[in-house]
Amino acid sequence: MSGYVSLVPMGIDETISEYFGPISDFIVSVVFYSVPILGADVSLIVLWLIAAAIFFTFWLGVPQLRGIPHSLNLVRGRYSKPEDAGEVSHFQALATAVSGTVGLGNIAGVAVAISLGGPGATFWMIVAGFFGMAAKMAECTLGVMYRHEHADGSVSGGPMYYLRDGVSKITNRPGLGKFLAAFFAVCCIGGSLGGGNMFQANQATAQIVNVTGGDDSPFAGLNWVIGLAFAIAVGLVIIGGIKSIAKVTEKIVPFMAAIYITACLVIVIGSIDQVPSAFGSIITGAFSPDSIAGGFLGVLMVGFQRAAFSNEAGIGSASIAHSAVKTNEPATEGFVALLEPLIDTIIICTMTALAIVITGAWDDPDASELGGVQLTSRAFESVIPWFPNVLALAVILFAFSTMISWSYYGMKATGYLFGDSNTAELVFKVIFCVFVVIGAALSLDPVIGFSDAMIFMMSIANVAGLYILAKTVRNEIRRHLGKVESGEFARVK
Amino acid sequence: MSEILVGVDRSVQSKRAIEFAARRAKELDRSILVVHVIPWSPFSFNTPEENEQRHARRTEEIKAATEQIITPMLALAEESGMPVETLVQHGDPVDTLIQIAEKRGCEHIVLGRTGDSRVKQAIFGSLPAHIVQHAPVPVTVVP
Numbered sequence A: 001m002s003g004y005v006s007l008v009p010m011g012i013d014e015t016i017s018e019y020f021g022p023i024s025d026f027i028v029s030v031v032f033y034s035v036p037i038l039g040a041d042v043s044l045i046v047l048w049l050i051a052a053a054i055f056f057t058f059w060l061g062v063p064q065l066r067g068i069p070h071s072l073n074l075v076r077g078r079y080s081k082p083e084d085a086g087e088v089s090h091f092q093a094l095a096t097a098v099s100g101t102v103g104l105g106n107i108a109g110v111a112v113a114i115s116l117g118g119p120g121a122t123f124w125m126i127v128a129g130f131f132g133m134a135a136k137m138a139e140c141t142l143g144v145m146y147r148h149e150h151a152d153g154s155v156s157g158g159p160m161y162y163l164r165d166g167v168s169k170i171t172n173r174p175g176l177g178k179f180l181a182a183f184f185a186v187c188c189i190g191g192s193l194g195g196g197n198m199f200q201a202n203q204a205t206a207q208i209v210n211v212t213g214g215d216d217s218p219f220a221g222l223n224w225v226i227g228l229a230f231a232i233a234v235g236l237v238i239i240g241g242i243k244s245i246a247k248v249t250e251k252i253v254p255f256m257a258a259i260y261i262t263a264c265l266v267i268v269i270g271s272i273d274q275v276p277s278a279f280g281s282i283i284t285g286a287f288s289p290d291s292i293a294g295g296f297l298g299v300l301m302v303g304f305q306r307a308a309f310s311n312e313a314g315i316g317s318a319s320i321a322h323s324a325v326k327t328n329e330p331a332t333e334g335f336v337a338l339l340e341p342l343i344d345t346i347i348i349c350t351m352t353a354l355a356i357v358i359t360g361a362w363d364d365p366d367a368s369e370l371g372g373v374q375l376t377s378r379a380f381e382s383v384i385p386w387f388p389n390v391l392a393l394a395v396i397l398f399a400f401s402t403m404i405s406w407s408y409y410g411m412k413a414t415g416y417l418f419g420d421s422n423t424a425e426l427v428f429k430v431i432f433c434v435f436v437v438i439g440a441a442l443s444l445d446p447v448i449g450f451s452d453a454m455i456f457m458m459s460i461a462n463v464a465g466l467y468i469l470a471k472t473v474r475n476e477i478r479r480h481l482g483k484v485e486s487g488e489f490a491r492v493k
Numbered sequence B: 001m002s003e004i005l006v007g008v009d010r011s012v013q014s015k016r017a018i019e020f021a022a023r024r025a026k027e028l029d030r031s032i033l034v035v036h037v038i039p040w041s042p043f044s045f046n047t048p049e050e051n052e053q054r055h056a057r058r059t060e061e062i063k064a065a066t067e068q069i070i071t072p073m074l075a076l077a078e079e080s081g082m083p084v085e086t087l088v089q090h091g092d093p094v095d096t097l098i099q100i101a102e103k104r105g106c107e108h109i110v111l112g113r114t115g116d117s118r119v120k121q122a123i124f125g126s127l128p129a130h131i132v133q134h135a136p137v138p139v140t141v142v143p
Helices: A002-007 A014-030 A044-059 A068-075 A089-103 A104-117 A118-145 A159-171 A174-211 A223-238 A242-269 A272-287 A295-311 A315-321 A330-337 A341-358 A372-381 A387-417 A422-441 A442-467 A470-486 B013-026 B047-076 B093-104 B120-123 B127-136
Strands: A034-037 A040-044 B003-007 B031-039 B085-091 B108-112 B139-142
Touching: A002 A104, A002 A159, A014 A223, A014 A422, A014 A442, A014 B108, A034 A174, A040 A044, A040 A223, A040 A295, A044 A118, A044 A295, A044 A330, A044 A442, A044 A470, A068 A089, A089 A242, A089 A315, A089 A330, A089 A341, A104 A118, A104 A174, A104 A295, A104 A372, A104 A387, A118 A159, A118 A272, A118 A295, A118 A315, A118 A330, A118 A341, A118 A442, A159 A174, A159 A315, A159 A387, A159 A442, A174 A223, A174 A372, A174 A387, A174 A422, A174 A442, A223 A242, A223 A387, A223 A422, A242 A272, A242 A341, A242 A387, A272 A295, A272 A330, A272 B120, A295 A341, A295 A442, A315 A330, A315 A387, A315 B013, A315 B047, A330 A341, A330 A470, A372 A387, A372 B127, A387 B047, A442 A470, A470 B120, B003 B013, B003 B047, B003 B093, B013 B031, B013 B047, B013 B108, B013 B139, B031 B047, B031 B093, B047 B085, B085 B093, B093 B127, B093 B139, B108 B127, B127 B139
Parallel strands: B003 B031, B003 B108, B031 B085, B108 B139
Antiparallel strands: A034 A040
């Protein structure tokens, strides 16, 4: 067979797959090192992340339940001073972070979870989203606490800075802080190329091929061409400096999100009689010992992994976006950040999951083969036949806005490592565009493997730093709550 | 001394509003508050880069509005010989002008007519019309 293959001239998509596949496999096997527990492969890095989320939930006094009213008041501007009008509001910081987080992870990632772990994976995604809220709160509070304000008033924040400055201060070991920060920055560049780029390009391309005729599509086998178009659009924004494209996208994306959620609701409300049984299969599937993914622990792993990939709690990325907010109270942005996994995972991912489970799309014999966005698309198609076209548009915009956000995270990490060198940032931007094409050309498996590995690597340094700074962050949140209670930090309307 | 608030932009009607307010201030022995609101909403969607640059942009916007709008309007208002204060603020123009009038206890709001097209008015309404409907004090719209 191998002799035969070498005689056939390979397409560009296949060539890229042949080179990239083994690299991806190797990285995945290292990052997702697993130990067998009760018959399931439990990957240590997923445990690392979920343990941190659970720890911070209790360490911070279950803010998921008690903090939400305060979060909502902050986002609604109830505490915003009139003299700060024109600065970055809590709503704007949250919206920007959410648009980096809500992407193909919510549409395609959920489908991947259900095709691997059955409906029960949804349950564990929701659980992971719930705990993830606390990890997000911790990292975003720290992001604001240790951000750097430059002379022109622009702000740089995120794990690089709290790891370097915070960890150094607490442990009195500047070397450790610098090491963790640099390690994070390197992984952040990887994450921006993987989950923030390849996975987005891959799934957006898959949906374009899907709606233009699947295997009969004029683009079939020419995925790299679509990738190239994406890469040019991204390049125009990040290299060419044509910000208007990104600005327009940023303004359309919320409407697409609203359309997407409406479509999910149409499916759910249209089959309202099946909702109890859908929840039934989600809950029974979550604890089923004979699931396809290797028992209850297997399903749990799938759900946790996809939730973390989608809401990025404990990964550290969103902390970069949240740091731009105008506030004198770092904890306020922590409270606001609580809402991010809530919107991303508990609301949007659950919507997707319900659509897939209610329509029975996940139970089709070829469901696991389809995976990703095509499975979600099929679920919608069975109820709203024309929706895959709208979904394709939504997916293109989600993918694009997520890529723009992540290119920013990657650039900030590059800037951190190379002292804001313009050359280094330009090199990063070019590599970023190249990875758009690679992501589009590859099949889903190596892309999701590589993307996961890169995103999860970011959590190694970030979570270590969060533990070291756990007392600092708790004190800051308590100090803030004290001010709220005493009326020193009072509502203005 | 009670204040007359004049909301201004670049228009020629704003100039006439200032002239009107100045005459009244002189007659009634009032001070003048000249306000320009830079349209801005805390509920917009921005890219991370826009957010990063926001503080610097805000400073530039205020500087530009002060130089190009407030300074000539201030000179015009000062011709009356009455005390004049100025204010540049970001926000929703209608809400912000009303808030300022309420907070400072202004006794009168004076605005220039915007002269928007019928289509634009039908879709967005006009700023003076909104203020007339919601203001806590008398409003004069100067053509």
